[in-house]
Amino acid sequence: MNAPLPATALQAVQAADLAALSLIEQSVAFASVSRDSNLPIIEWIQDLLQAHGIESHLSHDDSGKKANLWATLPAHDGETKIGGIVLSGHTDVVPVDGQPWDTDPFKAQVIGDKLYGRGVTDMKSFGATALMMVPELLKRKLKRPVHFAFSYDEEVGCIGVRRLIADMVDKGYRPAGCIVGEPTGMQVVIAHKGKHAYKTSVRGFEAHSSLTPQGVNAVEIACEFVTKLKSMHRKLEAEGPFDPLFDVPFTTIHTGVIAGGTALNIIARDCDVMWEIRHHHLNSPVLLFNEAKTFADSLLPAMHAVASGTGITHTLNSVLPGFATDADSEIAQLCFRCAEVDSALGAGKVSFGTEAALFHQVGVPTIVCGPGHIAQAHQPNEWVSLAQLAWCERFMRRMADEICVN
Numbered sequence: 343m344n345a346p347l348p349a350t351a352l353q354a355v356q357a358a359d360l361a362a363l364s365l366i367e368q369s370v371a372f373a374s375v376s377r378d379s380n381l382p383i384i385e386w387i388q389d390l391l392q393a394h395g396i397e398s399h400l401s402h403d404d405s406g407k408k409a410n411l412w413a414t415l416p417a418h419d420g421e422t423k424i425g426g427i428v429l430s431g432h433t434d435v436v437p438v439d440g441q442p443w444d445t446d447p448f449k450a451q452v453i454g455d456k457l458y459g460r461g462v463t464d465m466k467s468f469g470a471t472a473l474m475m476v477p478e479l480l481k482r483k484l485k486r487p488v489h490f491a492f493s494y495d496e497e498v499g500c501i502g503v504r505r506l507i508a509d510m511v512d513k514g515y516r517p518a519g520c521i522v523g524e525p526t527g528m529q530v531v532i533a534h535k536g537k538h539a540y541k542t543s544v545r546g547f548e549a550h551s552s553l554t555p556q557g558v559n560a561v562e563i564a565c566e567f568v569t570k571l572k573s574m575h576r577k578l579e580a581e582g583p584f585d586p587l588f589d590v591p592f593t594t595i596h597t598g599v600i601a602g603g604t605a606l607n608i609i610a611r612d613c614d615v616m617w618e619i620r621h622h623h624l625n626s627p628v629l630l631f632n633e634a635k636t637f638a639d640s641l642l643p644a645m646h647a648v649a650s651g652t653g654i655t656h657t658l659n660s661v662l663p664g665f666a667t668d669a670d671s672e673i674a675q676l677c678f679r680c681a682e683v684d685s686a687l688g689a690g691k692v693s694f695g696t697e698a699a700l701f702h703q704v705g706v707p708t709i710v711c712g713p714g715h716i717a718q719a720h721q722p723n724e725w726v727s728l729a730q731l732a733w734c735e736r737f738m739r740r741m742a743d744e745i746c747v748n
């Protein structure tokens with residue numbers, strides 16, 4: 343994503359120039375960490391919309407402590423269901439526990455040319471800026487409906503939005519496009535990788551550590567498996583296949599957690615490995631998994647020769663599909679114009695997953711475009727530049743010019 347910045351994005355921006363700043367600050371003040379209820383921020387959004395006569399529909403999780411919000415600004419002719427655009431974002435943020443913050447993470451603060459706070463990049467600024475536009479969109483009247491979709495539990499596996507999307511389909515909404523406002527530096531992202539996450543569990547056989555031939559060491563076997571994963575990763579990195587539009591242009595394999603053993607003088611019985619494949623469309627995650635599994639299977643005869651009951655099992659813990667929207671699609675072209683990026687240079691593909699894939703799966707052409715950069719997400723002292731926030735406001739205003747009657 344090396345598109346040149348529009349000239350307006352290079353101008354110095356003051357906090358006073360930002361119409362959405364107050365709404366961003368208010369939304370950051372809700373400490374909507376995924377493990378806690380998001381109802382306070384959802385009710386705040388509901389009240390904001392209600393003040394303009396817009397009803398919200400909430401879909402709760404099974405505990406009733408979290409909810410998605412769906413709301414529609416109708417078109418001038420009263421149409422609410424067919425066509426139009428979804429502006430989508432998640433309300434949850436990642437925790438701040440143990441992170442060395444220099445400011446109160448839940449009190450957004452402008453320092454110099456940046457705004458600091460948990461969620462300013464990932465991803466409360468996009469939602470607040472979209473909400474800021476509501477009075478203008480209603481006043482200028484819409485050619486087609488605009489929908490707001492705010493979800494819970496994105497940060498723990500895109501959980502909430504699945505229910506929101508099922509509801510959207512059930513109720514007969516057929517939006518023509520969706521913009522997910524995850525941080526892309528306001529570049530228009532038309533694809534991201536898919537992710538398959540696995541847990542591989544090695545069951546060995548315990549023995550005194552002085553009697554290694556009589557035991558099956560689960561930790562060592564897990565390490566052999568991880569080494570295989572790493573060699574597969576290195577091959578992908580060296581040989582591809584490559585899609586140069588991605589920030590990381592090849593499919594990656596990564597081990598995040600390895601846990602096993604109980605004491606140095608005991609041959610470890612159990613070891614678990616948590617690992618993932620993040621693949622673009624040129625690789626099949628199933629084939630890559632099969633290669634890893636075939637290697638694991640090759641270790642079994644030696645394990646069984648020492649002790650029956652040993653083994654290696656694999657669990658597919660989560661799947662997030664990838665997505666790819668045509669750069670020539672209506673929604674992508676609209677976003678190129680609104681973000682003021684050249685469609686030939688500005689189309690990007692990213693390696694991190696988003697809710698976009700799930701909208702895409704039900705046939706809604708979706709792009710990802712929002713202020714801030716993923717590098718600042720989930721970090722202590724998370725920040726977004728005021729220039730990015732101004733760019734997002736311009737994006738929304740230019741969009742209003744295209745989708746409003748007046």
Ligand SMILES: [Zn+2]
Pocket residue numbers: 432464465496524
């Ligand atoms: Zn996010």
